[in-house]
Amino acid sequence: MTNLFQDASLAEIEAAMERAYAAFLIYRRTTAKQKASFIRAVADEIEALGETVIEVAMRETHLPAARLTSERGRTCFQLRNIADVVAEGSWLEATIDTALPERLPLPKPDIRNMLVPIGPVVVFGASNFPFAYSTAGVDPAAAWGAGCPVVVKAHPAHPETSEMVAAAVKKAIAKTGMPEGLFEHIHGANFEIGKALVLHPKTAAVGFTGSFAGGKALFDLAAQRPVPIPVFAEMGSTNPVFLLPDVLEKEAEKYAKMYAGSITGGMGQFCTKPGLLIGIESQGLDTFISVLATEIRAILPAPMLHSGIAKAFRTKRADVLGQQTVVVEAETSQHYGEEEGIPSVASVTAAQFVANPALHQEVFGPFSLLIKCKDAAEMQDVIGHLEGQLTCTVLGTEKDLAQAADLLFAVSLICGRLILNGVPTGVEVGAAMQHGGPFPASTDGRFGSVGPHAMKRFVRPLAFQNFPMRLLPDELKDGNPLGIWRMVNGNWEK
Structure with a gap:
């Protein structure tokens, strides 16, 4: 590795943050169309890197070319999608309450409000998405x-x-x-580098995708600053899946095969991998387990992203399987090496799961734990012992769902995305997507890290009172010169 990739010095971090703040004072005043043109240009230049960047990413991450090519396409789509929303302008939530000078007993002032940027954002690249959640990814x-x-x-x-x-x-x-300071790039394997970035007084917010330990450490640092700042950390999830009785009676084989792929796709290295499967004991559940086990045994191991993740996977998997109550249902029958994931599924009863918090933690990799409930009441008890999640999934027929109102309500309280009859892996890029959830899935469940709404993490509302038209931003001027949707005196209009 060349000197190019050595840890940045504190002096280099200081200089980078000062350049970023100087750029902020300029960039925040550029037009929406100028911002959009720049963001689209980033997508164009990433595509211009061609196959070379795919080959480098393959060597560094062990991910296959098809996955990386798809991820690069997703990244460029995300950039252009955000650029389109920025150029249109309505996302800034321009709101106007015009004056009523004759109002009694006190005149009403003219107040106009819109979202404005907060300052330099520090982004920590993710290990499992070298394009989509890294250097020019969604953050x-x-x-x-x-x-x-x-x-x-x-x-x-x-x-x-x-x-x-x-x-x-x-x-x-x-x-x-x-x-130039609109983008600064720093290398650093040492935690002190990240600490210096979070604590720098010019840092206004932090974006992070990774482990709970890493995200929580950054969150705690930011809260201890003289001026605290928000840390938007997406920290993983067990993504529980609830298997209702009638669907297992009718379609156990179909869903078992589907979930074998979802558990092991990308060697389970997605934050939305289904890590918990929860069903009620029945012949249908037995069939599901049998087919799932057959599928898991046939799945080929593959290298994980890097040795650290491979080691952590093996340690956490061993911790779960080492619990006396846990039964191994299946693991790959293929030979695997030290750096490879081990496709596997284990099971435990609901009572044992509820009593043992060690079983509630995410195992990042191709592993899932199946929880066997005696009845619907035990399934509800399991829900009550789950933490915040990125996703929850319910598999059920119309007959199941007719009796599942309480279950659907309960799981909606703990997740950011509630899925019906699908898999949690595969996060669509769009305005309606929510990729975030209640703590500890993320540090702020009000926001997500996919789609144009992700921009709202890095803005704040600013009200202008009694300003002359010439001093107002175009978004708030009379006549709506930008032609955007605005709320004027309580009514949306364009």
Whole structure:
């Protein structure tokens, strides 16, 4: 590894943050169309990297070319989707309450409000998504769309990929005439690098995708600052799946095969991997387990993202399987090496699960734990012992769902996305998607890290009272010069 990838010094971090803040003072005043042009240019330059960046990412992450090519496409779509929303402008929630000078007993002032950017955003690249949640992924795209510069700390598991994408971003900056400090790129495997970035007084917010331990450490640091800042950390999830009786009686084989793929796809290295399967004891559940076990045994192991993740997977898997009450239902029958995931499924009773918090933790990799309930009451008890999740899934027929109102309500309280008769893996990029959930799935369940709404993490409302038209932003001027949707005196209009 070259000197290019050495940990940044504190002096380099200081200089990067100062450049980012200087860029903020310029970039926040650029037009929505200028921001959108820059963000689209980033997507163009990433595509211009061609197959070379895919080959580098394959070498660094062990991910296959098809997966990486798809992820790059998703990343560029996300950039362009945010650019389109930024250019249109309505997302800024311009709100106008005009004056009533004759109102008694007190005149009503003219007040106009819109969302404005908060400042430089520090983004920590994710290990499992070298494009979509890293150097020019959704967090940087959302920050740029919001009007904020970005300081990226590259993930040490794919530094060369990150460096190539960083070069593409800098080309886009030069081509569109944006300030250089709009994007700063830092390497650092040492926790002290991340700590310095979070604690820097010019840092306004943090975006993070990764482990609970990492996200919580950054969150705690940010809360201890003299001026606390928000940390938007997506920290993983067990993504429980509830298997209702009638659907298992009718379609156990179909869903068992579907879930074998969802558990082991990408060697289980998705934050939405189904880590808990919860069903009521029945012949249908027995069939589901039998077919799932057959499928799991036939799945080939593959290298995990890096040695650290492989080691953590084996340790956490062993911790679960080491519990006296846990039964191994199946594991791959294929040979596997030290760096490879071990496709496997185990089971435990609901009472044993509820009594043992060690079984509630995420095992990041191709492993899932099946919980056997005696009846619907035990299934409800399991729900009551689950923490916040990115997703919850319910598999059920119309007959099941007619009796599942209480269950659906209970799981809706603990997740950001509630899925019916599908799999949690595969996160669609769009305005309606919610990728986030109650703590500890994320540090702030009010927001998500996918789609244009992700920009709202990096803005704040600002009200202008009694301002003359010439000093107002175009978004708030009479006559609506930008032609955006606005709320005027309580009514949405364009």
